[in-house]
Amino acid sequence: MAYQAITVKYLGATDYKPSRLKAISASGISITRAYDGDYSIDNDMANIAHELATKLEWFGEWRGGTLEDGKMVWVLDTENYFVVCKPLQGVNS
Numbered sequence: 001m002a003y004q005a006i007t008v009k010y011l012g013a014t015d016y017k018p019s020r021l022k023a024i025s026a027s028g029i030s031i032t033r034a035y036d037g038d039y040s041i042d043n044d045m046a047n048i049a050h051e052l053a054t055k056l057e058w059f060g061e062w063r064g065g066t067l068e069d070g071k072m073v074w075v076l077d078t079e080n081y082f083v084v085c086k087p088l089q090g091v092n093s
Contacts, residue, residue, distance in 0.1 A: 006053060008023045020034055
């Protein structure tokens with residue numbers, strides 16, 4: 001099973017639709033929910049990312065962060081899956 005990141009973005013209200021949050025996987029599978037602002041946007045973004053992960057049957061611990069454009073990205077944290085940065089021993093900086 002190939003896990004992908006989940007991106008969540010805020011969609012502002014239009015003349016015809018209320019404010020919404022959209023969670024989407026890299027493969028294009030997505031869900032969209034109304035955003036009413038009753039809770040923090042970060043909490044609501046986490047909830048919709050969790051909903052999409054559950055729909056896709058991607059279970060585990062997820063880590064999220066915010067991008068410059070305000071979108072949030074969630075990645076599955078699997079043990080020993082990858083190392084982002086590991087200093088080399090004996091190398092001076």
